[in-house]
Amino acid sequence: MFIKKLYRYNKVLGGLFTLYIISFVVINYKWGLVATPVLQYGMYSSILHINDTQTVYRVEADHVPVNNAGASLTNRDILQIYPDIYARQQQINEDAFATMKKYVGYTGISSGMTIDRYTNRITDSVFLRWYAGCVQRTTGKPVSHLTIYKQDLTWQNNRLQPAGMAVKLYSIGN
Amino acid sequence: MVIDQSHKRKFAVFYTACFLVSYAWLFFNHLLFHQLQPVFFLNRLDLTLNLFFVTGIQQAIKNNYGIQLLFDLLYLLLPLLTLGFINSRRGGIMAALHAVFNLVYALLLSSFTPLSIAGFAGWILLPWILVPSSAKGFYFMMHAMRYIFLLFFFSAGLWKIRTGALFHSGQMSAILVHQHAVYLADAPGNWFSRIIQYLIMHKNISYLLYLLVTLLELVFVAGFFTKKYDRWLAGFFVLFVLFDFVLMRINYFAWVAFLGCFWFSRHEEPGAEEIKT
Structure with missing residues (x-):
């Protein structure tokens, strides 16, 4: 053995x-x-279900929609995942902090575990300026105006179809 | 054939080559810290990550370009130094440093990017194989990692049974909708979208794929009892990586380095042949 x-x-x-x-x-x-x-x-x-709601993020750079299908795998992930996790990051980090404080406490070093270390102090404009850089890398063109929409989709009649109107999340620029 | 220092060197070369490909992938996808210059991080229920966060290192990385660059440079240099010092007295220390640093780097990068920490498992675990100076130590570490890799795959198969996903005939169709939603929405007429749509609509065919992959994962249990089928398991793993990349668009290439454990496993333990005779 x-x-x-x-x-x-x-x-x-x-x-x-x-x-x-x-x-x-x-x-x-x-x-x-x-x-x-x-x-x-x-x-x-x-377990997942075919009729589960899927959320996608539609990005417009200078009023032109960014083609997600034409982006590389990584760029597509970046364009799709970052708006989602940015919107939830504060809640996720606060929840994780509250849960993990107990477990870190067992190691005897929880005195250094302060909420300011475990959370981001970030504004929408800082995130959007940074995200515009990611969009720029995908499209290869400078971005002066950026809008992000959230769109829910469901699989119906053998295709993905919008489930309601797209919601405008963020907008920055001229 | 008995394991010797030359096998350790060959393993190190293979490992380093895989690592450099993985590093190049990060570089060309602009995912290194100094390229990404991230502005926020995400915590998760990972005890190790939270212990590192106590130091405040995540804030330093976020706010300091110099630290980002230093981390990216060390991440590249440490495997090269480990290879350079292999079979020398400092080799073990370099390999241990490399493993510990990879753990820190992977934890942090996965908290700043959409990259999963699971994809870094090879870079966190495999350098430990190069820590022992003797061929016998290399033999035992390599086999320990081989068992750990078998456990990863076998547990993935078991999870599909435990959650009931294996018994849900619409599972693979639903996975494909979830995985490719944005692609299907943006380019429904594209050849790749049409293949995915076909699989989504033909639940039995897509379920068959899911069943086959689960069986493939469960087959890895054989490796706990015999090394006879290691070449087959390595082949199955390569199939898994290709299948995941082509159909799911998930990159598991970083795990290819584990194949070194399955390649050299046929060699015998140093000293064991003397006991046999």
């Missing part, structure tokens, strides 16, 4: 390997908290 052989070779190594395997099993059994490098690998194991 490998663990036995490893333990005979080096007790510390054997112990660490056993600890990793046990932590992996525990963390995977109790889905929620992880401790990198002990992670969960679900790989699309949560």
Whole structure:
């Protein structure tokens, strides 16, 4: 048995390997908290439904819609994911802080765990100026005016169709 | 054949080559810290990440271009130094430094970008294989990582059973809608969109793909009992990476470095042949 052989070779190594395997099993059994490098690998194991609402972000650079399908995989992810996570970042960070404070407390170093370290002090205009740079890299053209819309879609009649009107989230520039 | 120092060197070369490809991908996609110059970070329920956040390092990275550049340079230099010092007395220290730094870098980069921390697993774990100076130590570390990789895949298959996703016939169609929503909305007439639409509409065919991938993940359990099928498992993994990239547009290339563990696993433990005879 490998663990036995490893333990005979080096007790510390054997112990660490056993600890990793046990932590992996525990963390995977109790889905929620992880401790990198002990992670969960679900790989699309949560149940999804074809009629679930999908949210996409439509970006207009200088009043011209940015073609997401023409962007590289990474640029498309950046254009789509950042408006979503920016809108939720404050809530996500505050919730994570509240949950993790207890666990960090067990290590005895929670005195350094202050809310200002765990949150971003950022304004919409700072984010939008930065995001405009990402759009510029995708389109290859300078951006002086930027608008981001949020659009919900659902799969109906064998195609993705808008579920309601697009909502204007942010706008910056002339 | 018995594992020796030359195998360790070959493993290090393979690992470094994979790492450099991954680094180049980050570079050409403008995802290094100094290129991205991020303006906000996202926390998550990860104890290790939250312990690092206590230091305030995330704020320093966000606000200081010099630190961003330093991190990107160290991320590139440490694997090269590890390779340079391989099989020397400083090699183990370099490899350990490289592994620890990769952990910090990956945690931070994944909190500033949409990149998943799971994609960095290879860069966090594999350098530890190069820490022991002896061939025997290399043998044991390599096999430990091989088991950990088997666990990743097998657990992904188990999760699909546990959540019931494997028994949901519309799962793969729903995954495809979710994964490609923006593409389907922006270019519905495109050849790739048409393939995806076909799979979404033909639930049985797409479900068959999901079932096959789950079986492929579960098959990795064989590796816990024998090394005889390691070449097959390596082949299955390459198929998985290609399938994920072509159909799902997910890049799992960074895990290719784990294949080194499956390539060298056929070699015997140093010293074991003497015991046998």
